[in-house]
Amino acid sequence: MERNGRAASRVPTFAPTLADVAERAGVSRQTVSNAVNNPDLLRPDTLARVQEAIADLGYVPNRAARNLRTRASHLVGLRLSPVQEGTANAAMDRFVHSLVWTSREAGYHVLLFSGEGPDPLEGYEDLLRSTAVDAFVVTDTFLGNPQAAWLRERRAPFVAFGRPWDDADARHPWVDVDGAAGTELATRHLLEKGHTRIAWIGWRKDSFIGEDRRAGWTRAVREHGLSTTGMASRVEDTVWSGREASAVLLDEARPTAFVCASDTLAMGVLHTLAERGLHPGRDIAVVGFDDSQVAQVVHPGLTSVRQPLEEVAIAVVRALEDLLATPSYVGEGLLLAPALTVRGSS
Amino acid sequence: MERNGRAASRVPTFAPTLADVAERAGVSRQTVSNAVNNPDLLRPDTLARVQEAIADLGYVPNRAARNLRTRASHLVGLRLSPVQEGTANAAMDRFVHSLVWTSREAGYHVLLFSGEGPDPLEGYEDLLRSTAVDAFVVTDTFLGNPQAAWLRERRAPFVAFGRPWDDADARHPWVDVDGAAGTELATRHLLEKGHTRIAWIGWRKDSFIGEDRRAGWTRAVREHGLSTTGMASRVEDTVWSGREASAVLLDEARPTAFVCASDTLAMGVLHTLAERGLHPGRDIAVVGFDDSQVAQVVHPGLTSVRQPLEEVAIAVVRALEDLLATPSYVGEGLLLAPALTVRGSS
DNA sequence: CTCCCGCCTTGGATCGATCCAGAGGAGGCC
DNA sequence: GGCCTCCTCTGGATCGATCCAAGGCGGGAG
Incomplete structure (x- = not known):
């Protein structure tokens, strides 16, 4: 049943089909199919023979054919x-x-x-x-x-x-x-470090994710009897926005720490600190969100909420x-x- | 030729086949196939009729079947x-x-x-x-x-x-x-800024890409009659390595600028500068490679070679x-x- | 020894689109 | 009008794996 004599050559250019394997193993196509998909249906010696033929020919099921028949593409x-x-x-x-x-x-x-x-x-x-x-x-x-x-x-x-x-x-x-849990974690971490004036920089109000993350900050801050008034800012998710927002907050609310809805915003805060000669971690604490590559490589390392x-x-x-x-x-x-x-x- | 009466219902749960379209348009399967793949083989009015049927039924060719027949998966x-x-x-x-x-x-x-x-x-x-x-x-x-x-x-x-x-x-x-062209560009840029002591921090010698990028630096520096001796360091591609290497180079070779094989290494240089109270861009120039997100968001912005x-x-x-x-x-x-x-x- | 039951195995049909060879029809030329 | 060509369209075969229903075989019970 060789097609165009191709089976005679050993060049693995043409993929062997299930029928080729069946012929070589001396069984039917269905048996080979079972050997591949339901090995336990075969008698051990038959299975071994088929598997040997599969190995010899280097048979791998054709995906398109399988997909067509099973109506699944994997x-x-x-x-x-x-x-x-x-x-x-x-x-x-x-x-x-x-x-x-x-x-x-x-x-x-x-x-x-x-x-x-x-x-x-x-x-x-x-x-x-x-x-x-x-x-x-x-x-x-x-x-x-x-x-x-x-x-x-x-x-x-x-x-x-x-x-x-x-x-x-x-x-x-x-x-x-759970974004809120993340920012709550971050805020608590800052509270434990002794910060009492913790600001929030997040996303525009129509972002569900943004509001969720904000909620974690709110929760932790209020739980410690602190106020959130004037301590939050909602902006676009860009470095520039983070820089502007942190500059304004620093001037008006004098926070000692920032929790941000993203590493991008946190980087903006770092910009502001650098411009003002302030040292992140020493003068002002900053926490980002996502634990991106940026957080990992920037100096002196950006504390960040890491999603699993x-x-x-x-x-x-x-x-x-x-x-x-x-x-x-x-x-x-x-x-x-x-x-x-x-x-x-x- | 309806199958299980399904064509009667309008729920698009079952995908119509080429045969369904053919029947509806009153032509053969091949004609529908041609309408899809070789529209110019059909007479305009036939084509229009088939296309209408296709639109009516919302027909989209089944990928698995096509893949099987054409031996291509796209x-x-x-x-x-x-x-x-x-x-x-x-x-x-x-x-x-x-x-x-x-x-x-x-x-x-x-x-x-x-x-x-x-x-x-x-x-x-x-x-x-x-x-x-x-x-x-x-x-x-x-x-x-x-x-x-x-x-x-x-x-x-x-x-x-x-x-x-x-x-x-x-x-x-x-x-x-052309990595070498990139680092050459970077080095020339620094030379134009007046730098004469430009250091290189690159990868281990067995990296072809690393050696290529290094070559661009070497070329530009030598072209300006400057020496590369003692001005280069080859390390692993990590921030830590970049920091160490730049610290050593600063002490021993006193460069005023760094060209790096990657943004990662460049970030390491920025770490060293920050630790020593030096300002990137003002005291020491730094150029990275890849124009990664990090380069874009770090303060004060990392000059970097951007691959197209x-x-x-x-x-x-x-x-x-x-x-x-x-x-x-x-x-x-x-x-x-x-x-x-x-x-x-x- | 015969019959029946299960376990394996078998060959034909099928998934849906494309390839192929050829049929049918319109139009042009002599 | 007859014949041939060109263009469109048709139906059967095919890609390779899996589903299905039925056949073959061996062993145990009667």
């Missing part, structure tokens, strides 16, 4: 949000790594795609309809999560990294990091597996606790 | 190298974004995978044999490029981001950035297209020139 789609240069957001990078790593162990690969513009739904449609991916991992939840409703309506399996902020009874699996992205990835993949095994699966929603990486700035 | 594999925390390498991140973006326009998607350990070949094999990807983009060329020979031997199509340093007559398409990663991605994808159109295609090798982003540190 790919999960992840949309890369537009890059924002000038910010310190390395969180996405770390998450992608973790996700790729974890998916691999679960037998999945990660397919990256990007939207044309700011429309968060861009790109999902085609992949979904063409059955290119089995599921999505959704991450852009800075301002709520419009994708969730959209995907749900189309019965597309997905797991969100980020809570369904704007929809209390959303019924889809999600994993998130590896755990998030693991939880996401686990939910993905459940979801694909049981289409009706509705996750519980998992909230993970971040940690605080203390460095020179506090 | 996916390119990209291996994520292990993360190195504590370094400022954001170059990969930017490149991935650019690649995803550019690929999309060429009709390709990017499949991420990761190797178990440090073995750079890990992971390629399976994807290749299972025909999961059409080609690879290879990037880990810090120390030569063992993947190239391996992939070539298996006739796997790939394009490298990085020169085939260790194999002068390697015959595969590649794109790279967007252009690299475009060139890579173009080579990929040529390669897949003509399997025997042998690229020319394309060397792109980097730019210098000047900031406060110089």
